[in-house]
Amino acid sequence: MTGAVLEADGLAKSFGGVQAVKAMSFRVAPGEIVALIGPNGAGKSTCFNMLMGQLRADAGRVRVLGDDVTGWPPRKIWRKGVGRTFQITQILPSFTVRENVQMALLSFHRRLFDVFGRARLAHVDAAAALLERVGIVDLAERACGLLAYGDLKRVELAVALANQPKLLLMDEPTAGMAPAERLALMELTSAIARADRVGVLFTEHDMDVVFGHADRIMVMHRGTLIAAGPPGEVRDDPEVRAVYLGSSLDPVAE
Amino acid sequence: MGFILVQILTGLSSAASLFLVAAGLSLIFGVTRVVNFAHGSFYMLGAYIGLTLVAVFGDLFGRGHLAFWSALLCAALIVGAIGALVEIVILRRIYRSPELFQLVATFGVILVIQDLTLWGWGPQDLLGPRAPDLRGAIMIMGEPLPRYDLVLIAAGPVVLLLFWLLLNKTRFGILVRAATADREMVGALGVNQAWLFTGVFFLGSFLAGLGGALQLPKGGANLLMDFGVLAAAFVVVVVGGMGSIAGAFLAAVLIGQLQAFGVLFVPQSTLVMMFLVMAVVLVVRPFGLLGRPELVGQGRQMLDDPLRPTGWRFKILALVLVALLVAAPLWLGDYGLVLLIDILILALFATALHAIIGPGGLVSFGHAAYFGGGAYAAALLVKYAGTPMSLNLVLAPPAAALLALAIGWFCVRLSGVYFAMLTLAFAQIVWSVVFQWGTVTGGDDGLLGIWPAPWASDRVAYYWLVLACCTAGILALRHGLHSPFGYALRAGRDSPLRAEAIGIDVRRQQWVAFTLSGAFAGLAGGLYAYAKGSVFPNEMAIARSFDGIIMVFFGGVQQLSGPLAGAAALTWLKDLLFRLEMWRLLLGLAVIAVVLLFPQGLAGFLKARFGRFVGIRPELSS
Ligand SMILES: Nc1ncnc2c1ncn2[C@@H]1O[C@H](COP(=O)(O)OP(=O)(O)O)[C@@H](O)[C@H]1O
Ligand SMILES: [Mg+2]
Numbered sequence: 001m002t003g004a005v006l007e008a009d010g011l012a013k014s015f016g017g018v019q020a021v022k023a024m025s026f027r028v029a030p031g032e033i034v035a036l037i038g039p040n041g042a043g044k045s046t047c048f049n050m051l052m053g054q055l056r057a058d059a060g061r062v063r064v065l066g067d068d069v070t071g072w073p074p075r076k077i078w079r080k081g082v083g084r085t086f087q088i089t090q091i092l093p094s095f096t097v098r099e100n101v102q103m104a105l106l107s108f109h110r111r112l113f114d115v116f117g118r119a120r121l122a123h124v125d126a127a128a129a130l131l132e133r134v135g136i137v138d139l140a141e142r143a144c145g146l147l148a149y150g151d152l153k154r155v156e157l158a159v160a161l162a163n164q165p166k167l168l169l170m171d172e173p174t175a176g177m178a179p180a181e182r183l184a185l186m187e188l189t190s191a192i193a194r195a196d197r198v199g200v201l202f203t204e205h206d207m208d209v210v211f212g213h214a215d216r217i218m219v220m221h222r223g224t225l226i227a228a229g230p231p232g233e234v235r236d237d238p239e240v241r242a243v244y245l246g247s248s249l250d251p252v253a254e
Numbered sequence: 255m256g257f258i259l260v261q262i263l264t265g266l267s268s269a270a271s272l273f274l275v276a277a278g279l280s281l282i283f284g285v286t287r288v289v290n291f292a293h294g295s296f297y298m299l300g301a302y303i304g305l306t307l308v309a310v311f312g313d314l315f316g317r318g319h320l321a322f323w324s325a326l327l328c329a330a331l332i333v334g335a336i337g338a339l340v341e342i343v344i345l346r347r348i349y350r351s352p353e354l355f356q357l358v359a360t361f362g363v364i365l366v367i368q369d370l371t372l373w374g375w376g377p378q379d380l381l382g383p384r385a386p387d388l389r390g391a392i393m394i395m396g397e398p399l400p401r402y403d404l405v406l407i408a409a410g411p412v413v414l415l416l417f418w419l420l421l422n423k424t425r426f427g428i429l430v431r432a433a434t435a436d437r438e439m440v441g442a443l444g445v446n447q448a449w450l451f452t453g454v455f456f457l458g459s460f461l462a463g464l465g466g467a468l469q470l471p472k473g474g475a476n477l478l479m480d481f482g483v484l485a486a487a488f489v490v491v492v493v494g495g496m497g498s499i500a501g502a503f504l505a506a507v508l509i510g511q512l513q514a515f516g517v518l519f520v521p522q523s524t525l526v527m528m529f530l531v532m533a534v535v536l537v538v539r540p541f542g543l544l545g546r547p548e549l550v551g552q553g554r555q556m557l558d559d560p561l562r563p564t565g566w567r568f569k570i571l572a573l574v575l576v577a578l579l580v581a582a583p584l585w586l587g588d589y590g591l592v593l594l595i596d597i598l599i600l601a602l603f604a605t606a607l608h609a610i611i612g613p614g615g616l617v618s619f620g621h622a623a624y625f626g627g628g629a630y631a632a633a634l635l636v637k638y639a640g641t642p643m644s645l646n647l648v649l650a651p652p653a654a655a656l657l658a659l660a661i662g663w664f665c666v667r668l669s670g671v672y673f674a675m676l677t678l679a680f681a682q683i684v685w686s687v688v689f690q691w692g693t694v695t696g697g698d699d700g701l702l703g704i705w706p707a708p709w710a711s712d713r714v715a716y717y718w719l720v721l722a723c724c725t726a727g728i729l730a731l732r733h734g735l736h737s738p739f740g741y742a743l744r745a746g747r748d749s750p751l752r753a754e755a756i757g758i759d760v761r762r763q764q765w766v767a768f769t770l771s772g773a774f775a776g777l778a779g780g781l782y783a784y785a786k787g788s789v790f791p792n793e794m795a796i797a798r799s800f801d802g803i804i805m806v807f808f809g810g811v812q813q814l815s816g817p818l819a820g821a822a823a824l825t826w827l828k829d830l831l832f833r834l835e836m837w838r839l840l841l842g843l844a845v846i847a848v849v850l851l852f853p854q855g856l857a858g859f860l861k862a863r864f865g866r867f868v869g870i871r872p873e874l875s876s
Contacts (some may be wrong), residue, residue, distance in 0.1 A: 052755065074754040090746050090752035095559035103745050107757040111741045113766065115734050119741040120563065143560045159756060 004063075005030050005167040005199035011050050011060035013043075020046045022223040023060070028167065031197040033190060035210045039243065040221035044203045045087050047220070048171050051201075052084050053077050061215060065166060076088065083160030084169035087203075089152045093145035097136060097155050101127040104162035127137045130158045134188060149176040161192065168193070170202040174209060182206055211235070219243065256395025261396070261514050264361045267403035269510030270410040271297075272849030275483055276490035276502040277417065278458035282498030284434035285454045288345060288356045290669040291619075292363035296333050296459045299367060300466025301382075301475035302375050304329035308470070310397065322386050322510060330464035337459020338452050344846060345455070346448065351849075353671055354617050358807050359849040361800050364480060365842030372477060374835065382470035413461070414503050421499070430454060434497050452847075481796050485682035487529050488675040491699045493535045495545020496672065504543055529683045533664055536676075540667050558612075559746075561736060565763070579721055583714040591717050595785050597825045598724040599778050604805035604817035605728045606774035611803075612811045613735050614767050615747030617674045617797030620681025621775055621802050626794030627654040628776025629783040630688060633701040643707040647723070647780045654776020655769050657684070662768035666761050679795065685794040700790035704783045720781050727774050728818070734770070743767045804845060810859070 006028040013021045021043040028034050036044050047054035050213045051062055053074040064080050092100050105123040106112065131137040134154045139147065144155060153173055160168060173189070174182035186209050193200045204210050210217060211231045218228040219240050227237045236239055264686045279293045307325035315321040340363055348355050354684065388405065391398035421427035429450055466479070473479075490509055494501030509528055516527040535543065564572075582594060594692040607621045631653035632646040641649075661680045665673055688695045710716045734740050746760035753760050792798065805824045809816025827844065831837035853860055 054751065054754075073759075075757045075759055078755055084755055085274045086751065086755075090749045090755070092748040092752060094560055094744060094748050096560045097742075099560060100743070103741055104756040106738045106741065111738045112758060112763065114738040115740075115770075117738055118736055119738045120561075120736065159752075162756070179665060 003030065004028060005065055006051070006201065008047075008051065009061045009063070011047065011062065012058045012072040013046050013050055013055060013057060019223050021050070023061075024223075024225060026197040026225065026228065028201050028219055030166065030199055031193055033193050033200045033202070033213055033215045035204045035214035035217045036201060036220060037205075037210055037217060038203075040155055042220040043173055043223040045222055047171050048084070048201075052082055052169060067232075078163060080161060081166040082166070082169065083163060083165035085153070085156040085171060086169040087159050087175065089149070089156050091144050091152055091155050091159065093143075095144055097138065097142050097144055097147070097151075098124075098127050098131065098140040100155055101130050101158050104159045109162045121223070126162075130161055133161070133192070134158045150181050150185075151176070153177065157185070157189070164196075165198060168198055168200045168202075170200065172203050172205070174204065174206060179208070181205070182209050183212065189213070200220055255316050256397040260394050260397040260399050262511065262519070263399055263403060263407060265511040266410065266507065267406035267510075267511055269506040270406040271465040271469040272486055272490055272509060273410050273503050273506035274413060274461045274468070275487045276494065276506055277499050278461035278465075279487055280494070280497055280499060280502050281430070281461070282454055282458035283477070283491075283587040283671070285430055286345070286349065286362070286451050287353075287671075287674060289353070290455075290458070291357055291360040291484070292340065292367065293458070293462050293487065294480035294482070295364050295367040296337055296462035297466040298371060298475070298477070298479040299336065300329055300333045300463030301473075301479060302371055302380075302466075302468055303332055303463070304467030304470050305375075305380055305382065307474050312383075317386060319386055326464070326467040326470070329467040330460050331783035333463025333466070334456040334460030334717070337462075338456040340459075341452050341455035344850070346451070347850060349451075352811075353610065354803075354807065354811065355849050357617060357619065357671075357674060359801060359846055361803070362842040364847065365838040368477065368480065369836045369839035369842070375475070377477065379476040380474050382472065382474040385471050388471070400472075406468065406472070407732070410503065410506070412536070413464075414499070417499050426450075426453065451611050452774075454762070481682075484526070484796075485679050488679045489512070489532050491542075492672065493532055493542055495542025496714045497546070498542070498544040501542055501544030501802070526683060526687065529680070530558060532679065536667065538665055555575055576725060580718070583717060588713060591713055593716055593825065593829060595720050597822050598720050599782050599785065600805060600825055601818045601821035602724040602727045602781075603775050603778040604779065604802055604809070605731050605822045606771045607802040608806045608809075608811070609731055609735060609740075609743075609774075610768060610771045611806055612816075613740060613744040613747065614764055614771075615744075616669065616764060616768070617671075617803075618665075618677045618768070618799075619674045619796075619803065620661075620677035620679070620769075620799050621771075622794045622796070622798035623681035623684040624654040624658050624772035624775035625779040625782070625798060625802070626655045626688070626789075626791070627684070627772070628699070628779030629789045629793045630695065630779075631776065632780040633704050633789040636694070636704050637701055643710065643784060645775070647784075650780030651773040652777040654779065655773035658772025658775075659769045662765050662772070663795065665817075666668065666764040666768060678799065681799055682796065684759030685791055685796075688794060689791045695791075698791065700788050702788045704789060706784045712783075716785065720785065723777065723781055727777055731774055734776045739763070739766070807845075 004027040008027070009025050011021055011024040012019070024047055036047065038044055046055065046057075050057040052236050053069070053072050053076070056071065061068055063069065064077060064082060067080065069077050069080060092103065095103060099120065102119060102123055105126055106119060109123070111117065111122070128137060128140070131140055134157050136151055136154045136158070139151060144152065147155065153176070157173065160170075168189070170189070174185050177185065189200060192198060214231060216229065217231055217234040219226050219234060219237070221243050226243065227240045228233050275293060275297050279290060282288060282290050282293075304326050308322055311321040311325040322693060333503075344359050344363070345356065348359060385402055385405065388401040392404075421431055429445055433450065463738065486509070490502055490505040493508065494503070494505030508531065512527050512531060520527065555671050579594070583591060586594065602803050603621070603625050607618060610616050610618050610621075619741070628650035631650045635641045635646045635649060665676045665680070668676060689697055691697070706716050710719050742753070742758050743763050745758055746763050750760050782793065801824065805820035806817055807820065808823050809818065809820030827841065828837070831840050834840065
């Protein structure tokens with residue numbers, strides 16, 4: 001299939017003797033929302049880190065928009081149009097909310113070595129638009145070090161959108177949020193994905209969120225994919241049910 | 255053949271002391287994650303105390319083997335106890351502080367020990383005692399080798415072996431290894447962490463003291479030993495790998511051999527050879543021969559407030575300050591002006607350094623290299639090109655920047671304490687080149703006759719020139735931190751992971767910032783050379799680098815205006831203390847007190863107390 005925003009082919013990584021990820025292969029199409037689920041320690045975050053270059057894969061290849069980006073540093077993959085959020089939120093604590101977004105915009109416009117301008121006055125409108133989009137425009141002047149966890153997740157999403165990405169990698173984007181907030185954030189993400197045809201790969205423990213928003217679900221266990229497919233199919237997969245002990249997949253109601 | 259063999263043995267003997275010091279440093283760092291900058295001082299103390307004890311024991315028990323060797327051992331034990339005391343009184347309180355605090359505190363200890371040693375033993379170099387029955391030399395294939403070298407050659411492997419037994423066969427050793435691998439784990443094991451740390455400090459300091467005492471018959475004792483061995487020990491630890499004792503041994507042997515053979519070919523530049531080895535190792539194996547990456551770069555970060563635009567009240571305050579400074583010659587005497595010139599120049603130096611330490615998050619302990627680089631560039635131009643002052647002041651910054659560019663390329667590959675040690679080691683190398691290359695730089699005698707151009711030769715005129723240059727420099731640096739470049743630099747410090755994930759090449763940002771900072775330090779150095787009319791290697795010495803650090807620290811790392819306050823405070827304090835007998839001791843105690851009592855610095859303290867009067871409100875940092 002051509003036209004995939006992301007293709008992973010045989011990705012593998014071990015730490016010491018432990019194989020965290022074994023031969024993962026999958027693809028994400030433009031505008032497609034894919035959930036990568038699995039119990040803690042399944043290897044999801046490791047997988048994300050290999051996709052965007054934070055970790056070097058032991059084996060396998062990654063292609064973004066058709067280009068082989070295996071071994072590229074994260075900053076270069078970002079310039080290809082990949083935005084990401086981290087399981088442990090990574091924002092700039094000594095920046096205000098708006099400045100976090102401005103920083104990403106300055107980088108996007110290749111002004112990192114501009115010593116004459118004033119960062120605070122740069123890309124103000126674009127930053128405001130992004131904050132508006134994720135619904136935190138009223139927090140713009142707040143120091144990030146003081147924000148509530150849910151708001152930080154939104155800042156991180158706004159930052160991840162600053163380079164007009166074609167692919168979003170979101171590692172547990174709603175962890176630590178209240179259930180209603182979680183659904184709202186994923187609602188927002190879906191809307192953005194549909195509108196701009198952004199491919200989204202996300203991990204999530206909240207099954208309501210997963211089954212409510214994913215076009216496709218991939219289930220990971222001990223470093224390998226044990227199932228992949230549309231939500232209905234995955235829900236009825238016996239191996240998946242065994243991993244999740246049945247219960248947590250049931251309360252889904254559409 | 256015999257010659258080469260003797261040369262190798264000489265190298266091994268000079269490796270011994272170096273290994274002992276480096277092993278102690280590495281051990282302490284491995285367990286406590288503190289780089290003990292006072293480690294060289296413990297080495298020096300070992301030598302001086304050993305000297306005294308050898309004499310005392312000699313009188314008491316006769317000048318036999320027992321008296322001599324037990325004197326050295328007792329000296330090391332006493333130094334170990336001093337190290338433990340320092341840990342209990344000072345360091346124990348700041349393990350959870352940012353690493354800068356620890357470095358500054360141990361530097362305070364250096365100052366205190368320097369003055370106490372001077373007070374106890376006097377300023378003159380002291381000759382070491384001979385070891386009984388080990389006078390003279392033995393012949394090896396027709397070449398002489400001092401007998402005492404045999405003792406030193408044996409000492410290295412013996413200590414390494416004892417170390418191995420200690421670490422692998424005792425409960426203490428198992429705890430040490432566990433703590434080196436994972437500090438949190440020790441707490442989980444239910445071990446009394448405080449006593450483990452004190453024990454490790456005792457052992458590490460003991461080794462440094464032993465190193466100092468053992469080299470007595472070869473090198474004696476002098477007041478420059480502390481910094482001399484510190485830079486070499488840093489090189490050994492960096493080359494061997496932080497936290498690895500075997501690595502320290504390997505590196506000490508390597509450096510020892512290098513020195514032994516290096517003197518044959520380039521007698522004046524063994525330090526430069528050391529630097530070359532270190533550079534090669536760093537490029538090939540950034541964490542040293544036997545080091546592991548996860549041990550470094552985990553220092554705690556300070557949480558800054560966001561940069562806010564300066565309020566109008568603060569601007570007015572700044573304007574009033576500048577106006578007062580412009581008018582200062584009207585009401586200040588000659589002496590006051592000289593002091594003010596020093597303050598302004600050092601404020602520029604400290605502001606340049608602050609840009610790297612604060613927003614850059616990199617503690618440079620060798621910024622004197624660029625200050626002195628600018629000073630020497632101006633002075634050398636006067637001496638060899640006869641160019642006018644204005645041109646020389648323009649050329650000093652790029653010259654210093656070039657130096658910072660070359661050194662920074664290596665240093666930004668590492669972070670945290672590694673960065674601090676590397677910058678210090680490089681600065682020490684630059685210093686030694688200037689010091690030893692007497693034919694060009696004048697060596698210890700310096701370069702004299704660096705007088706301002708006629709239009710600035712009047713004290714007041716030169717003061718105004720300095721005021722203009724330093725104000726412009728400080729404002730430029732300040733603007734730089736508010737620019738996209740400065741923001742990107744700070745982003746890399748705040749979260750390297752995030753910075754890289756939004757397209758920022760953190761290392762390159764740091765490299766360029768380091769270079770620019772070097773340029774401004776160079777401007778300060780150039781101005782300083784003309785202010786004094788001369789340049790000496792002292793402008794590049796470790797003490798000058800520490801001055802910068804202390805000014806930044808006094809002022810408060812999180813405040814952009816901190817360096818100004820710090821420079822004024824330190825210069826004034828020094829001027830006050832210089833008249834006293836033991837000013838280093840008092841300064842050292844003051845530094846330690848500030849670390850323990852005012853961790854947010856002077857400007858931070860003022861901001862928290864009075865900030866709202868000028869429209870500044872602390873957010874995160876207090
Ligand atoms: N840096 C690392 N060093 C050693 N082991 C790691 C590292 N990162 C992850 N692991 C291990 O890899 C496995 C997968 O972890 P991770 O990718 O974080 O899982 P998930 O995100 O699915 O919870 C776990 O067993 C974890 O302990
Ligand atoms: Mg995870």
